[in-house]
């Protein structure tokens with residue numbers, strides 16, 4: 001895990017294909033001092049209390065909001081997208097407000113009766129001193145702040161390392177942090193590659209990792225060796241099930257977005273669709289007609305729907321999945337090409353039929369705007385197909401409410417949207433929805449949603465106090 005990090009990050013612009021940005025990488029040799037500084041500052045952060053921390057975090061959100069245009073420019077250059085970047089840019093303030101509101105209840109320390117001999121139990125919550133947050137390139141800002149914010153509200157210091165693929169937005173984040181020294185002392189953002197990420201895992205007291213299952217396994221293994229908690233949010237191959245009686249117009253519209261938002265470069269993207277055989281042909285025709293209307297966001301990033309392939313090696317995976325599917329008998333109904341505009345690559349949203357589970361496109365995470373549709377003959381078969389995956393992040397079910405609810409409870413997926421696709425990502429990191437965990441290889445550890453998910457960031461104590469003056473009945477008689 002202790003490899004040398006490269007000293008310079010060179011970032012390719014996904015809209016032009018040009019390497020047009022360089023910045024120094026944070027040297028792994030500097031981590032000792034950085035983390036020692038965080039450890040020294042963290043007790044003062046705890047003492048500030050939730051209200052004090054809220055004031056500082058809100059000042060940061062104000063400083064970030066004042067730089068919204070710069071942030072959007074940086075995220076656009078990092079990811080090639082504007083629509084999704086706007087969603088990211090506006091999330092921080094909402095998360096701070098939500099967590100500040102629910103944290104006092106989730107971390108309440110009122111004494112309660114234990115039911116045993118008048119003994120009271122009081123919860124103690126001791127924040128992990130230094131939390132490491134390591135993020136991916138697909139939503140580079142949101143997927144870092146979504147864990148960093150509740151950790152900071154809980155009283156932890158945080159070191160955040162976003163993906164080296166998307167480093168530009170950090171300049172803007174850092175400028176906002178520089179305006180709020182009280183936060184800059186306990187929240188550090190460092191840029192570097194996987195070796196720096198590994199070095200962070202070697203030093204922090206707990207880890208929140210978002211990224212691929214392959215890297216997540218390495219991180220979880222190292223965290224286990226160090227006996228530190230590790231929360232991993234990993235890849236997905238989300239299924240959508242269309243039931244008899246579903247509103248097909250609604251289902252096709254929802255799926256045309258749910259499978260292509262972020263150009264499909266979303267862990268929560270719908271990547272496979274199962275439809276009753278009797279509805280299959282009509283469903284495919286409607287879906288393909290809608291998907292064919294989706295346009296690349298080129299040349300104007302404010303127009304169109306589909307952004308470029310952000311990370312160049314992803315294009316190879318998309319080609320391999322398409323070629324493999326076609327070789328094995330799949331038929332492309334619409335899309336199927338990776339286009340070049342400027343110097344960037346745009347994958348056409350692609351509807352496929354005649355697919356089966358021998359194909360990579362039905363089994364491995366594609367991370368692209370693919371909508372393979374497979375017919376099924378019975379509900380049991382559909383559920384078995386949906387669950388035939390080593391992933392289990394989220395899913396969608398379309399159909400009459402009662403039937404859809406029943407199917408949802410049979411799916412191996414942490415978040416299930418009913419009569420919509422992609423509700424779960426709207427709420428990741430939110431305290432306002434029920435808790436959910438990833439199933440299978442899509443992640444490990446406690447929920448990132450729900451009011452109590454902030455408890456991931458604290459060590460829990462049970463402080464038990466006995467008010468009796470005489471001997472306790474369980475003592476030896478001496």
Ligand code: NAD
Nearest residue numbers: 135136137162163193194197198211212215233234235267
């Ligand atoms: P990745 O695993 O390649 O990299 C993620 C981060 O890990 C990067 O910051 C990278 O520098 C760092 N890293 C690499 N090696 C490391 C190591 N040995 N130790 C510690 N850190 C290391 O993932 P990616 O390609 O950036 O992101 C795409 C993946 O992320 C997809 O699989 C996607 O499904 C997943 N993802 C999951 C969620 C979720 O909430 N479940 C959200 C977004 C993305």
